[in-house]
Amino acid sequence: xxxxxxxxxxxxxxxxxxxxxxxxxxxxxxxxxxxxxxxxxxxxxxxxxxxxxxxxxxxxxxxxxxxxxxxxxxxxxxxxxxxxxxxxxxxxxxxxxxxxxxxxxxxxxxxxxxxxxxxxxxxxxxxxxxxxxxxxxxxxxxxxxxxxxxxxxxxxxxxxxxxxxxxxxxxxxxxxxxxxxxxxxxxxxxxxxxxxxxxxxxxxxxxxxxxxxxxxxxxxxxxxxxxxxxxxxxxxxxxxxxxxxxxxxxxxxxxxxxxxxxxxxxxxxxxxxxxxxxxxxxxxxxxxxxxxxxxxxxxxxxxxxxxxxxxxxxxxxxxxxxxxxxxxxxxxxxxxxxxxxxxxxxxxxxxxxxxxxxxxxxxxxxxxxxxxxxxxxxxxxxxxxxxxxxxxxxxxxxxxxxxxxxxxxxxxxxx
Amino acid sequence: xxxxxxxxxxxxxxxxxxxxxxxxxxxxxxxxxxxxxxxxxxxxxxxxxxxxxxxxxxxxxxxxxxxxxxxxxxxxxxxxxxxxxxxxxxxxxxxxxxxxxxxxxxxxxxxxxxxxxxxxxxxxxxxxxxxxxxxxxxxxxxxxxxxxxxxxxxxxxxxxxxxxxxxxxxxxxxxxxxxxxxxxxxxxxxxxxxxxxxxxxxxxxxxxxxxxxxxxxxxxxxxxxxxxxxxxxxxxxxxxxxxxxxxxxxxxxxxxxxxxxxxxxxxxxxxxxxxxxxxxxxxxxxxxxxxxxxxxxxxxxxxxxxxxxxxxxxxxxxxxxxxxxxxxxxxxxxxxxxxxxxxxxxxxxxxxxxxxxxxxxxxxxxxxxxxxxxxxxxxxxxxxxxxxxxxxxxxxxxxxxxxxxxxxxxxxxxx
Numbered sequence: 001x002x003x004x005x006x007x008x009x010x011x012x013x014x015x016x017x018x019x020x021x022x023x024x025x026x027x028x029x030x031x032x033x034x035x036x037x038x039x040x041x042x043x044x045x046x047x048x049x050x051x052x053x054x055x056x057x058x059x060x061x062x063x064x065x066x067x068x069x070x071x072x073x074x075x076x077x078x079x080x081x082x083x084x085x086x087x088x089x090x091x092x093x094x095x096x097x098x099x100x101x102x103x104x105x106x107x108x109x110x111x112x113x114x115x116x117x118x119x120x121x122x123x124x125x126x127x128x129x130x131x132x133x134x135x136x137x138x139x140x141x142x143x144x145x146x147x148x149x150x151x152x153x154x155x156x157x158x159x160x161x162x163x164x165x166x167x168x169x170x171x172x173x174x175x176x177x178x179x180x181x182x183x184x185x186x187x188x189x190x191x192x193x194x195x196x197x198x199x200x201x202x203x204x205x206x207x208x209x210x211x212x213x214x215x216x217x218x219x220x221x222x223x224x225x226x227x228x229x230x231x232x233x234x235x236x237x238x239x240x241x242x243x244x245x246x247x248x249x250x251x252x253x254x255x256x257x258x259x260x261x262x263x264x265x266x267x268x269x270x271x272x273x274x275x276x277x278x279x280x281x282x283x284x285x286x287x288x289x290x291x292x293x294x295x296x297x298x299x300x301x302x303x304x305x306x307x308x309x310x311x312x313x314x315x316x317x318x319x320x321x322x323x324x325x326x327x328x329x330x331x332x333x334x335x336x337x338x339x340x341x342x343x344x345x346x347x348x349x350x351x352x353x354x355x356x357x358x359x360x361x362x363x364x365x366x367x368x369x370x371x372x373x374x375x376x377x378x379x380x381x382x383x384x385x386x387x388x389x390x391x392x393x394x395x396x397x398x399x400x401x402x403x404x405x406x407x408x409x410x411x412x413x414x415x
Numbered sequence: 416x417x418x419x420x421x422x423x424x425x426x427x428x429x430x431x432x433x434x435x436x437x438x439x440x441x442x443x444x445x446x447x448x449x450x451x452x453x454x455x456x457x458x459x460x461x462x463x464x465x466x467x468x469x470x471x472x473x474x475x476x477x478x479x480x481x482x483x484x485x486x487x488x489x490x491x492x493x494x495x496x497x498x499x500x501x502x503x504x505x506x507x508x509x510x511x512x513x514x515x516x517x518x519x520x521x522x523x524x525x526x527x528x529x530x531x532x533x534x535x536x537x538x539x540x541x542x543x544x545x546x547x548x549x550x551x552x553x554x555x556x557x558x559x560x561x562x563x564x565x566x567x568x569x570x571x572x573x574x575x576x577x578x579x580x581x582x583x584x585x586x587x588x589x590x591x592x593x594x595x596x597x598x599x600x601x602x603x604x605x606x607x608x609x610x611x612x613x614x615x616x617x618x619x620x621x622x623x624x625x626x627x628x629x630x631x632x633x634x635x636x637x638x639x640x641x642x643x644x645x646x647x648x649x650x651x652x653x654x655x656x657x658x659x660x661x662x663x664x665x666x667x668x669x670x671x672x673x674x675x676x677x678x679x680x681x682x683x684x685x686x687x688x689x690x691x692x693x694x695x696x697x698x699x700x701x702x703x704x705x706x707x708x709x710x711x712x713x714x715x716x717x718x719x720x721x722x723x724x725x726x727x728x729x730x731x732x733x734x735x736x737x738x739x740x741x742x743x744x745x746x747x748x749x750x751x752x753x754x755x756x757x758x759x760x761x762x763x764x765x766x767x768x769x770x771x772x773x774x775x776x777x778x779x780x781x782x783x784x785x786x787x788x789x790x791x792x793x794x795x796x797x798x799x800x801x802x803x804x805x806x807x808x809x810x811x812x813x814x815x816x817x818x819x820x821x822x823x824x825x826x827x828x829x830x
Binding site: 015016019020099101105107112114115193197198212213214216218219220221236238239242243245246247250332354355356358359360361362363364365366367369370371375376377387388389390392393394402403404405406407408409410411412413414 | 430431434435514516520522527529530608612613627628629631633634635636651653654657658660661662665747769770771773774775776777778779780781782784785786790791792802803804805807808809817818819820821822823824825826827828829
């Protein structure tokens with residue numbers, strides 16, 4: 001039997017024990033894991049050094065090496081992340097509905113774990129611990145398939161957590177690490193219907209697309225964001241400047257940053273030159289429509305391909321529109337349905353935008369950068385779902401649960 | 416452009432108009448559709464006759480022809496189904512959460528339509544109307560791909576509904592029928608990410624498996640049910656008899672009927688012979704484990720393959736177990752996680768069973784046949800989900816919705 005199938009089966013066998021644990025038992029286990037990571041930080045750093053050495057000799061670039069690197073402080077931070085998960089309310093067992101039927105059947109709907117969650121992700125070893133914490137807190141077993149660049153770090157982290165779990169109520173089999181770094185182990189996970197209840201990809205768009213395009217197991221798709229901000233005719237100029245600069249440059253590399261700014265022609269006539277100047281000072285390259293380039297001569301021309309690109313970089317498309325309808329049409333065509341914003345003082349326009357734009361999060365007069373589990377107050381984030389099934393937008397712990405109907409009868413049969 | 420892609424795009428363009436409709440507008444349109452079906456019943460029956468003639472000359476068996484056949488009374492029933500959907504509460508717009516963040520952001524989570532729903536189903540033309548009603552009530556557009564055996568009936572039904580919608584607020588483009596009866600049109604729908612938000616298969620297990628195995632669009636899987644009933648040592652013999660007979664023979668062809676009966680050895684010693692006699696009188700073939708066959712000499716031997724088969728027929732596996740643990744282990748191995756029942760007077764055993772069995776619906780002392788949207792009081796049923804994402808168990812109208820975060824700010828930016 002393959003490593004993937006064998007480990008998924010072991011994870012599945014751990015589910016029944018996991019689903020019956022109390023919140024206190026799960027929290028105790030997570031705290032034990034957090035402490036073990038801190039106590040054993042030297043062993044983790046040594047293993048991480050192997051990954052770094054291999055990466056360096058393979059010519060990995062410095063920014064990727066930095067994301068891979070662990071030190072005592074980062075390990076403290078990772079352990080602290082687990083402790084924060086401990087402090088969150090446990091969704092498992094929550095009573096969602098209860099009703100009585102005329103025939104006397106008493107029906108209860110409760111939150112239960114999903115079962116076995118497959119996580120497919122890239123190099124950062126903090127995701128390993130994060131995923132373990134989120135899954136165990138919600139009573140799920142987890143099969144981890146991290147990037148090969150972090151394999152020594154991940155192996156050591158999981159070894160330490162396994163040992164820590166042995167003195168708790170959570171069986172070590174609830175956490176499985178796939179060590180086979182061939183692409184075929186990912187392919188196998190994607191088809192493991194019956195053994196994996198869901199697969200969650202975390203990483204760049206090619207990783208996510210591979211999962212979406214090849215999985216037969218249900219997927220929670222996260223990530224892609226071509227986010228727009230529309231500056232309406234009545235937008236407050238100071239607010240519009242603050243919000244668009246924040247949405248573009250506060251952290252350009254993330255999915256909720258702005259890629260295209262749509263500007264009403266009247267606002268553009270009054271304010272676009274000054275606003276463009278601010279973007280220029282922030283080292284943002286502008287790509288504009290013809291009208292934009294008439295006002296901002298240094299902007300490069302924007303193509304449809306630009307409008308369809310998630311730059312995650314200091315590049316911004318600017319398009320002047322004649323009215324709200326044209327803005328809505330552009331968004332409907334190019335949006336990835338992640339986060340979209342209107343800046344306006346016209347409440348009717350705001351209402352239309354919030355109603356008509358189809359996205360996980362729609363904003364009036366605030367930066368799209370707030371689409372985030374922590375900013376929403378969830379205390380944790382599994383990712384930001386860009387699909388419409390199961391969960392949409394920032395996902396907290398309840399996104400890692402399912403439901404179950406429990407029916408109490410006294411001999412009812414169907415007539 | 417292919418028919419599938421073109422029609423999915425038209426459906427997508429109708430979504431924006433649909434999502435803004437009031438409940439009254441949607442109900443008015445559904446009532447207009449219901450009336451039009453009744454008024455035009457002769458045209459539908461004539462089209463249906465084409466399908467029946469073609470089916471008969473192709474050698475289709477009589478039970479399939481019966482499921483395909485429409486007459487005035489059946490069309491009345493189908494129209495009545497639409498009127499029942501009108502009477503149900505509209506989930507769209509429902510306020511699910513509202514919270515204020517320390518920075519003053521006001522966040523609202525509301526129920527919204529999924530968007531464009533692809534329905535892939537078999538011959539019965541009533542499913543066409545049912546799907547249209549459920550999707551439109553929840554503000555979704557629908558792309559229908561019914562079986563080729565019903566194509567003339569479906570074409571006429573959709574033509575009549577299109578004409579009826581023209582005098583209402585729902586654009587006719589919200590309802591699209593794929594007329595290409597080649598398998599390739601199904602294959603194309605399954606890969607239509609970005610144009611279809613979800614695909615729902617309805618039909619036999621080969622249809623469902625094809626969808627699950629090949630779709631890259633998110634799927635709501637429905638249907639497969641290998642349901643067990645466990646008769647514990649303390650089960651009331653009369654109740655056990657009533658429940659198991661009901662679960663097996665009241666309607667063997669459906670997914671919530673019982674396929675395997677697990678019997679505690681003590682209960683078996685006292686009651687299995689008499690119970691087997693009742694199944695025999697109901698023309699149920701028994702396939703038993705060795706111990707069962709020692710008590711019921713006419714039972715055939717049961718194999719692991721039998722335990723893994725959804726018969727949907729007058730056949731029942733019977734296995735004697737030594738205790739609850741053995742019953743739980745058998746269920747964990749063979750269950751499709753649909754509906755599972757324990758009959759017992761021992762409340763501790765009942766609690767363990769309800770807690771530990773992983774299924775959409777778990778029963779104490781009632782027939783598994785109750786797993787059904789109407790029996791649960793939902794007033795409609797899209798299907799019974801056997802997956803854990805999005806919806807589990809009988810699905811009412813809320814299963815055809817997603818959510819959206821609406822964020823009101825006054826210039827907030829992220830620090």
